[in-house]
Amino acid sequence: MSEPTIDSGAGTVYVVSTPIGNLEDVSERALRVLREVELIACEDTRHTAVLCARFGVATPRVSLHAHNEARRLPELLERLARGGSIALVSDAGTPLLSDPGERLVRAALEAGARVVPVPGASALLAALVASGFATRPFAFAGFLPRRGAERARELATLAAFPGTIVLYEAPNRAAATLRDLFDAFGARRVLLARELTKRHETLTRGVLGQVELDDPRGELAIVIEGPGESATQPEASEAEIAAELERLRAQGHSARDTARALAARFGLSRREAYARVIKR
Numbered sequence: 001m002s003e004p005t006i007d008s009g010a011g012t013v014y015v016v017s018t019p020i021g022n023l024e025d026v027s028e029r030a031l032r033v034l035r036e037v038e039l040i041a042c043e044d045t046r047h048t049a050v051l052c053a054r055f056g057v058a059t060p061r062v063s064l065h066a067h068n069e070a071r072r073l074p075e076l077l078e079r080l081a082r083g084g085s086i087a088l089v090s091d092a093g094t095p096l097l098s099d100p101g102e103r104l105v106r107a108a109l110e111a112g113a114r115v116v117p118v119p120g121a122s123a124l125l126a127a128l129v130a131s132g133f134a135t136r137p138f139a140f141a142g143f144l145p146r147r148g149a150e151r152a153r154e155l156a157t158l159a160a161f162p163g164t165i166v167l168y169e170a171p172n173r174a175a176a177t178l179r180d181l182f183d184a185f186g187a188r189r190v191l192l193a194r195e196l197t198k199r200h201e202t203l204t205r206g207v208l209g210q211v212e213l214d215d216p217r218g219e220l221a222i223v224i225e226g227p228g229e230s231a232t233q234p235e236a237s238e239a240e241i242a243a244e245l246e247r248l249r250a251q252g253h254s255a256r257d258t259a260r261a262l263a264a265r266f267g268l269s270r271r272e273a274y275a276r277v278i279k280r
Helices: 029-038 045-055 069-081 102-110 121-131 147-157 171-185 238-248 254-268 268-280
Strands: 012-016 041-043 062-063 085-089 114-117 140-143 164-169 188-196 202-207 220-224
Touching: 012 029, 012 102, 029 085, 029 268, 041 045, 041 069, 045 062, 062 202, 069 085, 069 102, 102 114, 121 140, 121 164, 121 220, 140 147, 147 171, 164 171, 171 254, 171 268, 238 254, 238 268, 254 268
Parallel strands: 012 085, 012 114, 041 062, 041 085, 140 164
Antiparallel strands: 164 220, 188 202, 188 220
């Protein structure tokens, strides 16, 4: 099916930010747009139904998620071609940030429709401004690749970035990701922001390699300081590192445990620490 041609300004996609937990964070403009558009395209219609019921929004809703976006696109573009209006929402926060919608926005623009942002809540920005780390520059990494060489490459790239990094993680993978972050970044300071704006919101501050989650439930926003920003680790001399390495060896620690201890004490990546252990 060929995509219909849209005259400039004929149809409009509103990219609407919705609360990330606390429904009081919704804006008056967002509610007005949701009431006035012809259709709301939702990541999950059941989730958006809660917001709509709370604020009396009766606009029809359709699902638009990673598994049906390509199939749903022609009918949405057809609606825009007729001069229609669509509000794009995700389950929480700002659409397209690790959420569906990129394909719709790109196709709408290519077809000549307007795309209008309706800003609001974002877990990314909420966690960043609460971290106390530098906000310039910062990088948003979304969800890391789950495994293998792709994950290793992504971590290596992020470790070389000169500023603060924000990423998301699911609760069942958080512990493994924190271990991998320590291996790649060393003992940098970190903020673990869980269940932001919700009843059980927790902001856990610490150092990679030491920090742990008190409660593994709830999606996380993880904020990692940039290199050289931390004042938690005094710079150690080569002699100090070598002396500590010999002390740990004399106590009979394994190479792995020795590397872990060196990394935590001196702010080394675990890879660098292990290289020192096997070199001597």
